[in-house]
Amino acid sequence: MSTSTDHEKLLQRYLDGHITPEEATELMEWLLQTGAHRQVLQRMQGEFRELVAERPEIDPAVSQRMETRLLESIRATRVRRLPVSRWAAAAAILVLLGAGGLYFLTRPSIPKQTIVQVNPVSPADIAPGSDKAELTLADGSVVTLDSAGNQVIRQGETLVRQQNGQLLYSNGTQPAVGYNTLTVPRGGQFQIVLPDGSRVWLNSTSRLRFPTAFHDGRRIVELEGQGYFDVSPDAQRPFIVHTRAANVEVLGTGFDVMAYPDEKTMNTTLVEGAVKVKDVKLKPGQQARVEHATGTITVAPADVPQVIAWKTGFFEFDNADIEDILRQAARWYDVDVTYRGKPGDLRIGGRISRNLPLSELLKMLEANGAKFSLEGRNLIVL
Template sequence: MNLPEDHQEALLQKYLDGQCSPDEIATLYSWLLTSDAHRPLLAVMQQDYERIMQERSSVPEEISDRIETRLLQSIQITKEKVIPMRVPFRLTWKIAAAVALLVATGVTMLYTLRKPAGPVTAPPLMAEVMPGTNKAVLTLADGSVVTLDSAGKQVIQQGGTLVKQQNGRLQYAAAGGNAAIGYNTLRVPRGGQFTIVLPDGTQAWLNSASSLRYPTAFSGGNRTVEMEGQGYFEVKQNAKQPFIVKVNSMEVQVLGTSFDIMAYPDEEAVKTTLLTGAVKVRWGKAEKLLHPGEQAAVDNSTGEMSVRATDVAGVTAWKTGFFEFDNANINVIMRQLARWYDIEIDTRNADNRLFGGRINRNLPLSEMLKLLETGGAKFNLEGRRLTVIR
């Protein structure tokens, strides 16, 4: 089917806006079937099309919103490499974002276009596994525990220190000079994330399954905190009092900068990524000075530290609400999903296919798995246990 260029753009725009009639969707599908270059776009539209054809109605707003999310953040899977698609015609920015997906090589996918022959029996409903939210547990120096969540608003008086919670953010007011100093611990569980503003004004974003131990006031010659898991820091500059993050036996020292540390015990390496400023990473007797755009990695099996250039936007995508994969294998991805959705995983039958792309972290788990399955991966979810079939 040959569609004029302006008609191509109009149909795609109407589809994204949720204004296509069933006949227009059928026309769009017929055109997409005419070229292999259209297949990634077709894959994420297929199931929604069949549902709409059964109902013979306009596209509901909630369905069109979900379709747009899937189009704009969908990924494709490759066993060899990820190649950007060539867009054969001029597109507006919104349509280009939907069509310029990642196309896979070495993966066979089948596409069909059909109307249902008769009534379809809906499969049994399973409880949806929702994405993580803002939640944490604050353990004060005296051992008392405060539960924090995305809706909470409270003020905590701790000696001379005032702590305010506003939704998913915890903020410390500077303590007076005579205030006693205690050490608090902020723990973010699996399925959570949280932000804290420390007494010196430094901001820290904690990812799932992470913790930060810190004093209620910084005194002496440095500002030292201890972290587990993953955190992103924007350090308040103070040349007279360096900021130090301790992660196991590693130290990251800064004056004023922004950086990310990923130190989960089940990952292959502890990684420190610098966005701005400069940091020193110390591991045993080794010491490396990082410049913006560089990442220091300490291999958990060999103990060796290396430095390389990296994609800082990809490393910090979690902070802005995305998963970003760059030729990542299934084990790497499943570990991220396990922490964010608070699920158990089994990857014993996983193959060596690689993933590339960016997906919104706010999608339900079922939508996330549908995107991963477009390239041939298969999963079985029972309750909160996810098994990779292939």
């Protein structure tokens, strides 16, 4: 049986570039074990921040996603004191978050599968989504956005800067306020910093309508699709997210809103702070579900890391049915799904990187009993 010292040696071998695929698999499984190594991961977080501070060339958005993923691992484990070196911490982070990495845990009856590295996307495969969107300005003109673009858009006294897959608004002083709409297509995602400093991550097939400045007593935006909100505190100006099913009102908090029209419910999941959904106040870790058909609201505990996994670059499922999984896949990979057969009562749990091509996701689903055929961008369930 491997000891903690053995795994520390594996950490160093990974950093040195000498680790084998089998050793990398063992290392990842050890780091993500439930019920162990929490203090190791906590120290890794501190070391990670120091290392990133010394490496200014690392994209801040990338480092933020990496640390978020690390924190999820910390929260999922229990306390056990084990030493770990500074460079071993860096190696562990690379194992946890390496490009193309995949960690997929099925039901107990199905063996665990781990893929550390994959080959580039083949011409016949479908690549994952990327940072892309369209910004419709108040005058009706449309600006195309992507991860590579850097530009400045002027609207009166309001300046909008596009930098590395996100938009940053300055809060203009002009009394006249226009409305912009950020539309993320299938196969896309995008970030925006609103005029008040609030940050929004938009998932694929989502739309956010917002003013170019917040001047009155409330900050109101409209959402269709899915967005994660990190709202700037302002007790004098409540922040309201308007959806077709309900309004979400906050003062300053982090929360996820999933309001796709093809889902049965609009879900609001509170990460920190406090929000109200249809006058029902949530506590951190709770989720409110509003049925589109009836308007009925229910509140229950939420698996927060699972809900916000999309924001940090993962699909995560817990006893999910195949149709739910394929709706998410259709949005991210920009494919249509056709059912020629009934998938049956197939339930799947696991986590898989959204940076992988579609074929890798399908392999995981097929290992659990699903069958598919891909014709162009039409995914057929057999």
